[in-house]
Amino acid sequence: MRTLLTLLWYLFAGYSLLCLVLYVAQRQLIFFPVPAQLPPANPLILQQDHAQVWVSQQPRPGQQALLYFGGNAEDVSVSLHEFAAAFPTHAIYLMHYRGYGGSSGKPSEQALVADALALYDKLTSEHSDFTVIGRSLGTGVAVQLAARRPLQQLVLITPFDSLTAVARQQMPYIPVGWLLKDRFESHYFAADIRAATLLLLAQQDEIISAKRSEALYQAFTAGTATLIRYPGNHNSYLPASQIAAWLQSN
Template sequence: MRALLTLCGYLLAIYCLLCLVLYLLQRQLIYFPVPAQLPPAEPLILPRPNASLLISQRPLDSQQALFYFGGNAEDVSVSLPEFAAAFPRHAIYLMHYRGYGGSSGKPSEAALVGDALALFDQLYSKHQAITVIGRSLGSGVAVQLAARRPVAQLVLITPFDSLSAVARQQMPYVPISWLLKDRFESHYFAADIRCPALLLVADQDEIINSRRSEALYRAFNADTARLMRYPGSHNSYLPASQLAEWIQALH
C-alpha cells in the first residue's frame, strides 16, 4: 500500500510539473514567430506601446482595402504579390504580428487585437470599405476586429470558436481553463458582427476539428454568415484568386 501511495505521489508530482511547464511556456506553444522572406520595399510602420509593427503593404488610392491576419507560424510577406494580383482594386495590408518578420514586441491576444484595431483606426479615413481575412490563429484576431469596427466583409479560413476549446480537445486531461492566458473566444464576439461573413472549413483539417468551426458559425446572427467547405487539410494552399471569387459572391 505504501509503495502504491508513493507511486501515486510521484505521478501527481509529474502531472503538476507538466501543468506548470505548459503554463510557463504556453505562448511559445501558441505563437511561432518567423522572419519575413520578402521584406517589403515600402513597408508601413505602425508604432504601438512596447512594439513597432511592420505591415507589408501595396498602397492604393482606393476606398477598398484588404487586411490579412495570418496563422501562428505564417510569414505573410510571401502572400503580398498574390493578394495584390487577385485584388487589383484594393489597397493591401498584411500584418506581421509582434515578434514576427521585422515587428518588435511579444505576441499575446490582447496585443494582437489591439494592434489590429489601431491599424484599422489609422487607415479607415483612407479606405472605408475594408475586407478582413483571418486564417487559423488570425481568425481570432479578425473576429474581434470585425465585432468592434465597421468592417465591410469578413472571411475566416480554418477558424475556431475558442482556442481553449481546441486545446481541450488536444489535451483532454489538462486543466486548460485554469492555465490558458490567451483564449481567443471568437464565439463571444460573433453575435456583434453585422457585416457579411464567410467561414471556409477544410474537409480534412487535422488541427482544428470541424466542430469548432461549426460552433463558431452557429454563434453568428442568422443570415450574417455562410459556411463553405473546401478539400484539403489545415495548411492546404488556397489561391488568393479563389478567395477573391468567394468574396465577390458575398455581395
Template structure:
C-alpha cells in the same frame, strides 16, 4: 508515497505547460519571403509593428491577419490577384518578421484595432481577412469596428477547445492565457461574414468551424467548405481565390 509523487509530477507538468504555453501557440518567422511594394511601421505601446503594404488609391482596402506560423508577406501575390483594386495591409504580429515585442492575444487584438483605425483614415471600405489564428483576432476587430466585410479562413470556435484535443490529460482551458474565444465575439459582428473552411483540415476540425458559424446572428454569416483542402494547403486550391473574391 507513489500517489504523492504522481500528483507532484502532474502538478509540475501543468506548471511547465502554463509557463511555456505561448511557445506552443506562436511560431514567428524571422525573415519575410516576399518583398512588399511598401512597408510601414505601426507605433503601438511597447512595440513597433511592421505592416507590408500594396498601395492603391480609392476607398477600398484589405487588412490581412495571418496564421500562427505564417509569414504574411508570402500572401501578397495571392491577395494582389484576388483584390487588384484594393489597397493591401498585412500585419506582422509582435515578434514576427520585422516587428518587435512579444505576441499575446491582448496585444495582437490591440495592434489590429490600431491598424484598422489608421487604415480607415484613408479608406472607408475595409475588408478584414483572418486566417487560422488570425481569425481569432479578426472576429474581435469586426465586433468592435465598422468592418465592411469579414472573411475567416480555417476558423475555430475557441483555442481552448483545440488545445483540449491536443492535451486531453491537462486542464488546458484553465491554464490558457490567450483563449481566442471567437464564439463569444461572433454574435456582436454585424458585417457580412464568410467562413472559408478546409474540408479535410487536419488541425482545425470542420466541426469547430461550423460551431463558430452557428454563433453569428441569423443572416450575418455564410460558410464555404472547400472539399479536399487541408489546413495549410487551402490557399493552393483553385477554389480559394474565387472564395476570397466574395468580399470584393
C-alpha cells in the same frame, strides 16, 4: 499501501510539473514567429506600446482596403503580390505580428488585437470600405476586429470558436481552462458582427476540428455568415484568387 501512496505522489508531482511547464511555455506553443522571406521595402509601421509593428502594404488610392491576419507560423510577406492581383481594386495590408517578420515585441492575444485595431484606425483616413481576412490563429484577431469596427466583408479560413476548446480537445486531461492566457474566445464576439462573413473549412483539417468551426458558425446572427467546405487539410494552400471568387459569388 506505502508503495501505492508513493506511486500516487510521483504521479501527482509529474502531472503538476507538466501543467507548470505548459503554463510557462504556452505562448511558445501558440505563437511561432518567423522572419519575412520578402521583407517589405516600404512597410507601414505602427508605433505601439513596447513594440514597432510592421505591415507589408500595396498602397492604392480609393475607398477599398483589404487587411490580412495570418496563421501562427505564417510569413505574410510572401502573399502580398498574390492578394494584390486577386483584389486589384483594394489597397492591401498584411500585418506582421509582434516578433514576426521585422516587428518587435512579443505576441499575445491582447497585443495582436490592439495592433489590429490600431491599424484599422490609422487607415480610416484613407479608406472606408474594409475587407478583413483571417487564417487559423488570425481568425481570432479578425473576429474581434470585426466585432468592434465596421467592415464590408469578413473571411475566416480554418477558424475556431475558442482556443480554449481547441486545446481541451487536444489535451483532454490538462486543465487548460485554468492555464490558458490567450483564449481567443471568438464565439463571444460573433453575434456582434454585422459584416457579411464567409467561413472556409478544410474538409481534412487535422488541427481545427469541424466541430469547432461549426460552433463558431452557429454563434453568428442568422443570415450573417456563410459556410463553405473545401478539399484539403489545415495547411493546404488556398489561392487568394479563389477566396476573391467565393466573395463575389456570395
